Amino acid sequence: MILAPSILAADLGRLADEIAAVERGGAGLVHVDVMDGRFVPNISLGPAVVEACRRATRLPIDVHLMIESAERHLDAFVDAGASSVNVHVEAVTHLQRALDHLRRRGVGAGVALNPSTPIGALEEILPEVDVVLVMSVNPGFAGQTFLPGSLDKIRRLRESIRARGLPARIQVDGGIHLGNIRAVVDAGADTIVSGAATFAGGDPAAAARALIEAAG
Ligand code: DX5
Ligand code: ZN
Numbered sequence: 001m002i003l004a005p006s007i008l009a010a011d012l013g014r015l016a017d018e019i020a021a022v023e024r025g026g027a028g029l030v031h032v033d034v035m036d037g038r039f040v041p042n043i044s045l046g047p048a049v050v051e052a053c054r055r056a057t058r059l060p061i062d063v064h065l066m067i068e069s070a071e072r073h074l075d076a077f078v079d080a081g082a083s084s085v086n087v088h089v090e091a092v093t094h095l096q097r098a099l100d101h102l103r104r105r106g107v108g109a110g111v112a113l114n115p116s117t118p119i120g121a122l123e124e125i126l127p128e129v130d131v132v133l134v135m136s137v138n139p140g141f142a143g144q145t146f147l148p149g150s151l152d153k154i155r156r157l158r159e160s161i162r163a164r165g166l167p168a169r170i171q172v173d174g175g176i177h178l179g180n181i182r183a184v185v186d187a188g189a190d191t192i193v194s195g196a197a198t199f200a201g202g203d204p205a206a207a208a209r210a211l212i213e214a215a216g
Contacts (some may be wrong), residue, residue, distance in 0.1 A: 001215045003192040004029035004062055004130045004171065007053065008044060009142040009158040009195030010204070015049075018204055025208025030060045031173070031193045033142075035137060036067035036078070039091050040140035047080035047099065064193075065175065066092065066139045071098045076107070082161030084108025086171075088191055089121050099128050110171070119157045130167045131191070132157060136184070137174030142195035147174030151187045154182050158188025181215045 005027050005158050010018040019030055030053050035044040039215050049198065052200035064093065067073065070087040071094065077085055084124060085102050089111050099177035102109040105198050134157065136150035154172060172184050173193035173211060198207045 001189070002028035002186050003198075003212050003215075004191055004193045005198040005204065005208060006031040006033055006064075006142065006173075006193050006195035007049075008033040009017065009199040011199070012049075015052055018199065019053060019056045019059075022198060022208045023057055023059055025198075025205035026188040026212050027059065027198075029063045029083075029191065030057060030059050031064060032082075033139075033195075034063060034065050034067060035140065038069045038190075039088065040066045042140045046077045046183045050077055050080035050082055055146075060084065060109075062086070062108075062171075063093075064133065066067060066112075071101070072096065072195055074144050078102070078105045082107055084110055084131065086110030086131065088112045088139075090112065090114055090117060095125055098143050099125065103128075103130075112139075113172075115150065115203075119160065120155060126161070126164065126168060127166055130171040131171050131195075132161075133171045133173055134189070135174055136172055136176065137173070143200070144175050144182055146177075150181060154184065154187040154189055156215040179212045181211055185215045202214065 004021040035042045037043040063082040099109040108130040110131040137144040170190035172189040177197040
């Protein structure tokens with residue numbers, strides 16, 4: 001299991017320290033949530049923050065684009081230092097082209113699914129996806145409550161990937177904490193995004209360690 005702390009919940013005035021802390025705590029990825037106030041209600045971070053993360057750590061930087069017309073902004077995030085970029089299937093019309101572009105630029109290509117989007121939406125594209133980002137909250141804010149129906153969705157996705165012999169990883173994002181991380185991993189997730197559970201308690205290194213331990 002790889003822990004991917006979301007800096008949306010970090011103290012951005014101390015970004016480099018917050019990232020260093022989760023790195024000490026065993027995090028394997030830094031997750032950056034990008035919101036445009038259109039695809040989701042909130043506005044958050046952009047390429048300049050990805051650049052700041054890139055300077056602060058050697059960990060891979062995973063960008064989650066919760067924006068409309070994401071295909072117009074892929075290069076800006078790759079140029080800023082993203083190691084992988086996730087686009088929402090609900091927000092990109094020519095998904096195959098976007099994923100192909102990311103792969104040609106040498107970064108991981110991910111597809112995110114809102115809670116109400118069925119995994120069948122990936123039927124044709126799954127062989128070309130490095131990671132499926134299963135949203136376990138409606139995207140827009142840190143600190144929301146995990147939607148329990150996500151567990152069955154993760155199980156069905158894991159089974160479909162296995163049955164088709166595909167390499168896609170499963171990353172799960174939203175409302176994950178010490179009390180449910182084990183169930184999410186047992187359902188088939190291999191990468192766990194965590195915002196509030198990592199940063200809200202004031203000791204992100206210890207919180208990251210505890211989450212990794214609780215994941216089993
Ligand atoms: C939700 C974001 C998540 C979120 C995770 O819109 O995509 O990455 O920040 O935060 P928690 O773990 O607090 O739900
Ligand atoms: Zn996210």
